[in-house]
Amino acid sequence: MTQDPPLRLFDLAGADEHRRFSPYCWRIRLALAHKGLPVRTVAWRFTDKQAIAATGQGKVPVLVDGDRWIHDSWAIAEYLEDTYTDTPSLFGPGAGRALARFLNQWAAETLQPAIARVVVPDIPAILHAQDQDYFRSSREAAFGQSFEALAAQRPQALDNVRRLLAPLRSTLGAQPYLAGARPLYADHAVFGAFQWARMVSPVALLEPGDPVEAWVERMLDAYGGLARGAAPAPAVGAAS
Amino acid sequence: MTQDPPLRLFDLAGADEHRRFSPYCWRIRLALAHKGLPVRTVAWRFTDKQAIAATGQGKVPVLVDGDRWIHDSWAIAEYLEDTYTDTPSLFGPGAGRALARFLNQWAAETLQPAIARVVVPDIPAILHAQDQDYFRSSREAAFGQSFEALAAQRPQALDNVRRLLAPLRSTLGAQPYLAGARPLYADHAVFGAFQWARMVSPVALLEPGDPVEAWVERMLDAYGGLARGAAPAPAVGAAS
Structure with missing residues (x-):
């Protein structure tokens, strides 16, 4: 590792290189900010596989710290926690890391797939031309449905998201952050899903007055x- | 509070007073064991509302500690943690309590309603005669469906449970307990749902080899x- 490591983060971008919309990259952007670690982000598109080939896989976030390349948002969070031990903790003591893992996985495996059924049909409108074919074909294969069919089921998909948010709603009705009085990585991980939705789709996931909305505002x-x-x-229909 | 308080727990029971099957009562049974606090359980049926009228509501668990009556499993867990401070912690330090609240709510608001659609039609077979009418009418109203209709949809309901278990499965594939190396209240809260299912229904919620099964065995x-x-x-069909 070099002295004063220049951290670099490969960060998913749209046609506008400033539109950084990956929920997993947002987890790491917030984790780095929590630790007060400066980072240089690098705009990356889905089809820029060669740029991150050093990791042996094809997804971001990828963090480069000197000569170390780390991929997978949870692995990056653990790397930051265990490497930069003199900066604010992402997990806190005791069971904090173990319990955060469940929230991390809930966001990735329950919440985000449900949100995807609401927002994915809006994503082509913000993508770079080089990603259009890749995105549509990979996502339609994953869903087993066309984007047009997904869009037609959007009302039911939105109902499903709101139903799955029940435990988030009751928890955040009782405390300001998932980690309690202040945000930790559990908040970063779950909020990433809302930031993703906010940056790719005009659909409002939350009804007005939802306690989750107040937490989203705090995280913003x-x-x-x-x-x-x-x-x-x-x-939708806004002048560009 | 009296000296050496004789803790009593009103604990949901079936026709067999030894069949204690409430997921919420199991949370507290395990929490009391974790803290090494002896308890005298009192068999209680759904329609024994008068016995717990002192709490101003009609559900168990209800913990009686001297002249204090505490209801709601989360409130009881917090009471035990904050009262019996010289016993092992249910949450650990830092964000442990705040993060456990989310898992507590996920078990109550996502997992248990999904499991209910699998196991509820089996529950009348274990209930006391005095509870039969109450249980069927209250649950059929809550589901908006007859038990017979629910039973006919059991395969889809079981698929839904297994899909919702994804974050539990990946978390427990990476660590032995939700709280890490040893169980804490997050484990008690989520395990309560599996103990409930085990005690009321012969249906196997988990496929063989599921990492969740290994954790269930550890919790047993x-x-x-x-x-x-x-x-x-x-x-089903066992000789009695």
């Missing part, structure tokens, strides 16, 4: 407004 | 085999 403001500084998706 | 053995000592539901 956290770390100097890092997440709020990223532009939301344009409203 | 924990605290001197407390949960394993409770008899599972009889197999």
